[in-house]
Amino acid sequence: MTSRRNFIRTAAGVVAANALPMTWVECAFANKAENFTFGYISDSHIQHIKGTEFVRNWDRGLIRAVAETNLLSPKPDFVFFGGDLGQLGMKEELDHGASMLAKLNYKTHMVMGEHDYYLDLGEYWSKLFGPQHYSFDHKGVHFVVLNSILTYDDWTYHRWPTAAQRMQEMAGLDNPNGSPFMVGDTQRKWLAKDLSKVSKDTPLIVLSHSPLQKIYRGWNFWTEDAEQVQALLAPFKNANVLYGHVHQIQYNQVGSIAFNSVMATAWPWPYPQSYAQAASQLPKLTVPMNRADPFFERDATGWQFIDVGTGRVTANYQLYDNKSRTVAFDAATGQPQDVIYQPPTARIPPQTHY
Numbered sequence: 001m002t003s004r005r006n007f008i009r010t011a012a013g014v015v016a017a018n019a020l021p022m023t024w025v026e027c028a029f030a031n032k033a034e035n036f037t038f039g040y041i042s043d044s045h046i047q048h049i050k051g052t053e054f055v056r057n058w059d060r061g062l063i064r065a066v067a068e069t070n071l072l073s074p075k076p077d078f079v080f081f082g083g084d085l086g087q088l089g090m091k092e093e094l095d096h097g098a099s100m101l102a103k104l105n106y107k108t109h110m111v112m113g114e115h116d117y118y119l120d121l122g123e124y125w126s127k128l129f130g131p132q133h134y135s136f137d138h139k140g141v142h143f144v145v146l147n148s149i150l151t152y153d154d155w156t157y158h159r160w161p162t163a164a165q166r167m168q169e170m171a172g173l174d175n176p177n178g179s180p181f182m183v184g185d186t187q188r189k190w191l192a193k194d195l196s197k198v199s200k201d202t203p204l205i206v207l208s209h210s211p212l213q214k215i216y217r218g219w220n221f222w223t224e225d226a227e228q229v230q231a232l233l234a235p236f237k238n239a240n241v242l243y244g245h246v247h248q249i250q251y252n253q254v255g256s257i258a259f260n261s262v263m264a265t266a267w268p269w270p271y272p273q274s275y276a277q278a279a280s281q282l283p284k285l286t287v288p289m290n291r292a293d294p295f296f297e298r299d300a301t302g303w304q305f306i307d308v309g310t311g312r313v314t315a316n317y318q319l320y321d322n323k324s325r326t327v328a329f330d331a332a333t334g335q336p337q338d339v340i341y342q343p344p345t346a347r348i349p350p351q352t353h354y
């Protein structure tokens with residue numbers, strides 16, 4: 001109890017003197033899952049200019065996340081990087097990003113993002129970081145990492161005259177030439193086999209880049225075979241999905257599966273409902289984050305530490321120019337819930353685009 005309280009104070013003090021609610025301290029631990037934390041950094045979009053020059057703002061977002069993660073006390077057990085390390089999948093970008101991540105004092109697990117993949121179909125990324133999907137066990141929790149940003153073979157192999165054009169087309173948020181992401185048959189078969197060895201009582205944490213749920217197809221906040229993946233996770237009593245890609249706070253509950261997104265260190269995306277031409281498909285549970293000025297370089301970006309207890313995750317969002325937020329699983333309602341968020345009166349309304 002004491003160390004947990006100290007941890008909360010210390011962790012909060014790293015970025016701001018926020019008073020965090022003591023309800024955190026009251027978490028009971030599951031029989032099997034020993035409580036622990038891990039860091040989560042995502043979507044740094046390191047962008048090469050020329051020679052040794054990179055876009056400074058994206059660099060600084062990642063540098064800060066790494067520095068603050070290293071300062072956490074007690075230390076997280078490991079760190080996840082949630083994908084989109086580079087902007088256009090170039091060796092220069094992946095190398096530069098990898099050298100910044102190498103400054104983390106913890107083992108780092110990597111997730112593939114579309115910006116890392118579509119130049120050489122993940123070849124250089126895999127050389128640097130290893131397999132694109134894998135699983136491991138940690139303190140009674142089964143972790144699974146999926147490459148969720150694959151798409152149809154026709155689009156990948158036959159549509160574009162050059163690899164660079166393929167990368168550019170997939171890099172745009174609302175480009176109709178893009179193609180829906182998917183986990184695909186091969187990985188789903190692997191996942192089914194992997195999970196068949198795991199007891200349904202074991203807490204499950206699945207990491208993907210795109211949401212393993214369908215939020216908004218127009219921006220590829222979407223995974224085409226989400227339902228099929230969810231069907232494999234559904235039998236687990238405590239299934240949790242953490243995803244990057246959307247550069248904003250989202251959370252949802254589908255059956256036994258809790259979903260939490262993570263922030264980008266680079267830039268925020270607007271919420272789908274700000275796109276006036278399409279109906280909002282943001283999960284009803286989600287309270288949108290406070291969006292301030294999109295022209296301010298650090299607006300609504302950040303990193304997070306994840307608290308695992310009772311087989312569920314609590315996402316602690318460390319926002320660089322905004323008040324921290326915490327989304328915790330609420331056992332009473334059986335879904336993630338904001339523990340700290342900006343009340344409507346303190347929020348700046350999101351911008352309306354188009």
Ligand SMILES: [Fe+2]
Nearest residue numbers: 043084245264
């Ligand atoms: Fe991204």
Ligand SMILES: [Fe+2]
Nearest residue numbers: 084113114245
């Ligand atoms: Fe992405």
